[in-house]
Amino acid sequence: MSETVLRVEDLRTHFFTRSGVVKAVDGVSFSVRRGETLGIVGESGSGKSVTALSILRLVSTPAGKIVGGRILLRGDDLLAKSEKEMVKIRGARISMILQDPMTSLDPLFTIGEQLAEPIRIHQRHSTASVGGRVEEMLSLVRIPSPEQRVHDYPHQMSGGMRQRIVGAIALACQPELLIADEPTTSLDVTIQLQFLALLKDVQRQMGLAMIVITHDFGIVARICHRVAVMYAGRIVEGADVRTLFTNPRHPYTIALLKSLPRLGAETERLFTIGGQPPDLRHLPQGCSFTPRCTRAMDICSTEYPSQRDVGEHHFVSCYWNEKGEG
């Protein structure tokens, strides 16, 4: 069992707006181990990206505020650190890559210069060795002819290549944790697969702990070891990938998996989850999924179900499971 790199305990991030308090993340707990990939799945607005930003403490102030919980990076509580200390951690111990490769790189600098930047910020290297390191990183992400590519500008590269450069920048200082927020959503399907394979290899090589935020179960199946399903700011189910696909226990997870079209199945109509995601300013009492849940009971609308273990490394926040029905 490898060591835990990140442990998040009861994280709460709220946004204080004129029309109410938006509880974007409301009691989220999970952990990620070395060499392990955790997938965080959910609809838009479920709080996935805010969770990632909270870990990096980049939630937009003044509206956004982390109001509770602990974030432990190898035992260091990130919420207790000053901004100065966080600046040293970002890019060096925790890194992140974003969705859109077309705007992720500064158009005015060569990719060599942009790759060198995190190295210059966080590490002391002579100019010569920075160049060497840059080419090393380009080879790591499988960019051909790195010595020539170093002088290219972002607009001279395709989306897939740019996203790999973004990955290289994120990994330049060998962080302990990499967060990927919808890393393949903007890429062509074939490039997506390439990129995911690359991430997987790099993780193996570097012993990286990874969090992949996505709404795509296909990606989860491909590279995640464990999954957490988020709804309205909370994790409703968490399990190993295999377990989640074969034995989902939360009605939301079941519905999500049911709405995936399957090859060969004879369906005339695609299944959708009825209703709308809740207004995060006015969350209902009890479980937030109740209005859309086919298995809701009276107790569901009065009290939020706490996390229960339902198997090895498998937990759920749902009353329906407790009764052992279904």
Next chain:
Amino acid sequence: MGRLRDALRGIPLIPAGILLIVVVAGLLGPLAAPYNPEENDLLNSFLPPLWKAGGLMAHPLGTDQFGRDVLSRLIVGARISLLVGCMAVFFSGSIGTTVAITAGYLGGKADAFLMRMTDAMLSMPYLLIGVALAGIMGPGLLNLVLVLAVLGWSSYARIIRSEVLRVKTQDFVVLARITGCSTARILWKHIFPNIVNTMIVLATLQLGITIILAASLSFLGMGVPPPTPEWGLMVAEGREFLSSSWWLATLPGLCILLTCLAANLLGDWLRLRLDPKFRQRA
């Protein structure tokens, strides 16, 4: 030499040439002028330019009502117009950019406050304010520069702020923070270089506008005082002789026009030249 060639590739020759002439005239000033621009020579007043009947080689562009050589006045006037223009653009640009970056990057209350101030300034009729301010401060070159700086900064602030907002929301700025860049570093390395193109183009446009504004103020008697040769002042002084000695007002007017046009066209070229997408590798 090769690098200079490369840097100047595609430069529009005529505007560059015009601006070069103006700049050289400005640099040389009185040294290049054949006569003292402020010395009266009443015996030779109202001489027409060379190509008209009665024109003399000695005064190729004629003389004004006091017998002062028009060519010399235009040359020395170039220096003043450029000096006033560049200084005013520099100051108003600095104020405007600082306001824009502060408002755009920090957002929130600072943004709201600074933008209301900018709106207030922009909604005021600038010539009126210019005249009022100049009237309060009195004539003189430095005062003129200050008045122009105060009038001009708000146009910068508006436009550059929207550039800052455009750049700030791009993923690479967010990623810069994620990589551990401090705010200062982000502003200096990422925000500023990405807005500098707009700043330069704006500066060249503003140069034209500022020169015209300075000329207008001088025309109204609110800028540089006579007998200093300033193009706008020359237009004003020559106005009453428009039907007889038209060159006294027209030639300085032409100088103003050509300089502004050249500055604008050069600014256009510069914007394209500085955009990496249009760069071509040799």
